[in-house]
Amino acid sequence: MRKSGKIKRKDKSLKQFLNRRFILIILLLALSEGVISVLFSEFLYPFISKLLVFTDIKITNFSSGVLSNMTQVILVLIIICILSLLPSYLSEAMKVIFQRVSADVLQIRLDTKIPEQLGSPILVQLYYFGLLLLFLIILFVILLPYLVAALAFGRMVSKKVEGPIHRLTKGMEQVSEGKLDTRLTFETEHEFIQMRNTFNEMAEQMEQNAKDKIEIENRKNTLLSDIAHDLKTPITTISGYATALIDGLVKSPEKEVQYLEAIKAKSLRMDELIMLLFEYVKLDSVGFALSREKLDLAELLRENIALLYTDFETKKMEINMDIPTEAVNYEVDRIQFSRVIANLLNNAIRYNPEGSLVTIKLFVGDCIKIVIADNGAPIGEEIVGHIFEPFVTGDESRNTKSGSGLGLSIAKKVVIMHGGDLVLDHEINDEYTKAFVITLPI
Structure with a gap:
């Protein structure tokens, strides 16, 4: 199973990537505009000026206008195309209005009488159609860098965004189909x-x-x-x-x-x-809560040992107590916590041979620890890892000693509800063969 690692610093940011690409495209656009402007001024403009002479349209003081050469020419072409489509009386009126309003700004003088050498009306219409086509070509050339830039930027974004999104969508589909072992491994931006x-x-x-x-x-x-x-x-x-x-x-x-x-x-x-x-x-169960009160754990231990003292004597067991004389106050549920201690002591009596040594310790450090250990029969390795699960007991306990296998499960639950833990130390040493250790946070 592959676990997802932390994001490394070398991972690139998508925002930084898009910013860099956007700046690059802007620079290329500026360069393209410069190249197109030079080509227009040096090659296209002289040719277009010759065409416009046929209609006696004079473009005066061209370089000093507020608009660029290219923009002025396009504007003239638009005006010519519009005027050619209007009836003669409207066309004349529009020429007068245009000359009065914008001649001083654009330095354009219109006199659109069609030269007699064009001949028939069909040629005149073809002439205007050619101007319209020329206008569309110039407009396309002007917009071409922007179209290319938009397509290039869109492709970059698509490659960087759609790929990961597609993989994420595919992964979610697989998870929704029950393939919970699905993991994504692609590398991309941050x-x-x-x-x-x-x-x-x-x-x-x-x-x-x-x-x-x-x-x-x-x-x-x-x-x-x-x-x-x-x-x-x-x-x-x-x-x-x-x-x-x-x-x-x-x-x-x-x-x-x-x-x-x-x-x-x-x-x-x-x-x-x-x-x-x-x-x-x-x-x-829902609604169950511990009834906690401040008690002396040392005294609570001694009380539970006293209740079972006769049982210890019956099996001739020796008790070694290491319990502080001073109070060790802690908030516990008296009934439930006493059940935990009683269960551990009863197990020590029930499942160990006569004459065994049972050690009971209580000490305070970074936390409170209660240890109930003995030097009796060790717990089988096959059940050590499951000792706190319900109904887990050795065969001998179930068949001959009436062990239910629920006591330790209940004990661990109670200790955990108190914020602590109950564990088994089954490492054999000189003092004991097994020990149950209760840990409570301070």
Whole structure:
């Protein structure tokens, strides 16, 4: 999977590129105008002046006018073409108006009597048509650099903009089709690199969300399967024992009591499992919030150890406490946080052999740490990475020691809701074979 990298300084800006190209085109336009002006003054103007003589149009003091030679000639051609299309009386009136209004400005004197040597009216019309065609050619030559510049600039913009946009559009189409592993790798200017990187980050996030969704669905299915498994076993036992008692298959009173005690134990086991499921679901339910208050964590630890002291003695376990005598105040939910500590202590009692050493530490530094460690049986490598997932236990725990696999999941959720974390340190050393470490920020 390719991750989008940060934008490097060498990436060019599209704005800078367009500015440079625009300045270059302006310079080329200025050069083109200069070349066209020289060609017009040296070659076209003498030829056009000869043509205009046929209509007795005199262009006087040409160089001193406010308009350029080229503009004056084009204006004259336009006037001639317009006058040629008008009736004679309107044409004469327009000539008078034009001479009065603009002769002094343009130094143009009009006398458009058609010379007799042109002959027939058809030749006169051809003459005017030629002037109109000449006007269009001159106009085209004048506009040609601008047309070329516009096309060139448009092509530059198209190449720099349409290419990345096309790739981005194609990438979005592929993502919309479900190809979430799509990544864009084109190189271009700064702005589109930002869009490319944003697209790649979006696609990567969508791909990860899809994987997470599949993972959540798989966990949900596994959770339901494990719930069914853990409920079916005691229900089967209860049903079998109850059927035996009802059918009168148990003759001995002692055996009958044994069956009834088994039914009671399995019922309590089911009740415990259902309560744990309730707690697990409740933590994720909408509206649930911790009831936090400032408590002395050191005293809370000692209280929970005292509640289980008899169980430690029964298994002949040694307790090594390293808890400060001074108060370590922190805002916690007393009930939920006590459940976390009790679960870790119960696991240490339940899943370790007799005579094991259990170490309980509390210390304050950059953060608050609570460590519950022991030198008993290590946790299997196959479940270390999944120990905090629901219903993850070793086979021995599930089959013989009634472990639900929900306690650690609930504990980790509670600690995370307090802003901290619960992790497993399974590196074996001289002090312990495993340790559960609660970290709380200060």
